[in-house]
Amino acid sequence: xxxAIRAQLGRxxxxxxxxxxxxxxxxxxxxxxxxxxPVEDGRVFLTSGGGDSVDTAVKLARRYWRVLGQxxxxxxxxxxxxxxxxxxxGTSITGLDDIREGYGPLLVDTxxxxxxxxxxxxxxxxxxGAANVAAFxxxxxxxxxxxxxxxxxxxxxxxxxxxxxxxLLVVDAVICGFGRLGTWFGAERWNVSPDMIxxxxxxxxxxxxxxxxxxxxxxxxxxxxxxxxxxxxxxxxYAGHPxxxxxxxxxxxxxxxxxxxxxxxxxxxxxxxxxxxLTTLSGVDEVRGGVGAMAAVEVSAxxxxxxxxxxxxxxxxxxxxxxxxxxxxSSVCVSPPLTATDEHIExxxxxxxSAFAEAEADVGLSRAV
Ligand SMILES: Cc1ncc(COP(=O)(O)O)c(C=O)c1O
Numbered sequence: 001x002x003x004a005i006r007a008q009l010g011r012x013x014x015x016x017x018x019x020x021x022x023x024x025x026x027x028x029x030x031x032x033x034x035x036x037x038p039v040e041d042g043r044v045f046l047t048s049g050g051g052d053s054v055d056t057a058v059k060l061a062r063r064y065w066r067v068l069g070q071x072x073x074x075x076x077x078x079x080x081x082x083x084x085x086x087x088x089x090g091t092s093i094t095g096l097d098d099i100r101e102g103y104g105p106l107l108v109d110t111x112x113x114x115x116x117x118x119x120x121x122x123x124x125x126x127x128x129g130a131a132n133v134a135a136f137x138x139x140x141x142x143x144x145x146x147x148x149x150x151x152x153x154x155x156x157x158x159x160x161x162x163x164x165x166x167x168l169l170v171v172d173a174v175i176c177g178f179g180r181l182g183t184w185f186g187a188e189r190w191n192v193s194p195d196m197i198x199x200x201x202x203x204x205x206x207x208x209x210x211x212x213x214x215x216x217x218x219x220x221x222x223x224x225x226x227x228x229x230x231x232x233x234x235x236x237x238y239a240g241h242p243x244x245x246x247x248x249x250x251x252x253x254x255x256x257x258x259x260x261x262x263x264x265x266x267x268x269x270x271x272x273x274x275x276x277x278l279t280t281l282s283g284v285d286e287v288r289g290g291v292g293a294m295a296a297v298e299v300s301a302x303x304x305x306x307x308x309x310x311x312x313x314x315x316x317x318x319x320x321x322x323x324x325x326x327x328x329x330s331s332v333c334v335s336p337p338l339t340a341t342d343e344h345i346e347x348x349x350x351x352x353x354s355a356f357a358e359a360e361a362d363v364g365l366s367r368a369v
Pocket of ligand 1: 051083085144200
C-alpha cells in the first residue's frame with residue numbers, strides 16, 4: 001500500500017475530477033468498481049468518504065425524479081436505528097435520535113420506518129403516496145445503530161416494495177461493503193437490485209479517505225444521454241483524488257489476491273458462536289450477529305439501570321484485555337479485521353467476558369452460573 005501511494009505521489013500528486021477532466025487512477029477505479037458492483041451497467045461517482053457519499057446519493061435521488069418531471073417524489077425514507085453519517089442529508093435520514101437532535105429543523109420530507117418490517121415500509125409509502133417518495137435508504141446490517149442483521153426475508157421484501165412502487169432502493173454499504181459481509185458490496189447477500197450503492201471505509205481499508213456511489217444506469221441515464229438535462233453541479237475538490245484512488249486500486253488488488261473478501265462470511269459464525277457464550281452472564285441480554293464479521297453484545301437492562309454508562313465502561317475495561325471495542329447506547333460492538341484468526345476470536349470473547357464481569361462486580365451484580 002505504501003509503495004502504491006508513494007508511486008502515485010511521484011506520478012501525479014493531485015488533480016480534480018471536475019467537468020470533463022479526470023485522472024487515470026480515478027477512471028480506472030470507477031471502471032473496476034462498476035464491474036464489481038451488483039448494479040446493472042453502473043456509473044461511479046467518487047467522493048471523499050461515507051458522509052459525502054450519502055449526501056450525493058440523496059441529491060442524486062431527488063434530482064433524478066426532478067429530471068423525469070416528477071418533482072413531487074421528494075421524500076427520503078430510511079430505517080429506524082440506521083446510521084448514515086454526519087453530513088446534512090445524512091444527519092436528516094439517520095434513524096438514531098441522538099445523532100439527529102440538537103440542531104433545530106433538519107431536512108423536511110424525510111421519514112424513518114420500523115427497522116425490520118417491509119410491511120411498515122409499504123404502509124408508509126401507501127400513506128405518503130408513491131408519487132411523493134424518492135428513495136429508501138437501507139443499511140443491510142445496521143452498524144453504528146447496534147448491529148441488527150435483517151430478518152431472513154427483509155432485504156428481498158423491501159426490494160420488492162421499492163420495485164412495485166418505483167421508489168429508488170439505495171443500499172448504504174459504508175460498513176457492509178468490501179468484505180465485511182463476505183462480498184464486495186454486501187448487497188450481493190440478497191436477491192436485490194439496488195438503484196444506488198453507497199460505499200467508503202473498506203474501499204481503501206482506511207489507508208486514505210475515499211468513498212463513492214455506484215449509480216445504476218436507470219438513475220444515471222437521464223444525466224448521461226439527455227443534453228437538455230442541466231449539468232449536475234455537485235462534486236468535492238478531493239473527489240477522485242488520484243492518490244486515494246491509487247490506494248483503493250492497490251487495496252482491491254490485495255483484498256482479491258489474499259481472498260479477504262470472503263472472510264467476512266467465514267468469520268460470521270465463529271464470531272457469533274464465541275460471543276453467544278456470554279449470554280450466561282447477568283450483564284448480557286442478547287448477542288446479535290451472524291451476518292458478516294460484526295456483532296454486538298447487548299448490556300442487560302439490570303446492569304444498564306445500575307450503570308447507564310456500562311457500555312462505554314465495558315469498552316474501556318476491554319482495553320486492559322487487549323481489545324478495542326465500541327460502546328454504543330446499550331451494547332458493545334465488535335468488528336474485527338478480515339484477517340482475524342480463531343485465536344483472535346477467542347481473545348475477543350474472553351476479553352469481553354472479563355470486561356463484562358468486571359462491570360457487573362462494580363455494581364454488585366451477581367454473576368450467573
Ligand atoms: C452506514 C454508514 N453510512 C455512512 C457513514 C459515514 O461515513 P463517514 O464517517 O466516512 O463520513 C458511516 C460511518 O460510520 C456508516 O457506518
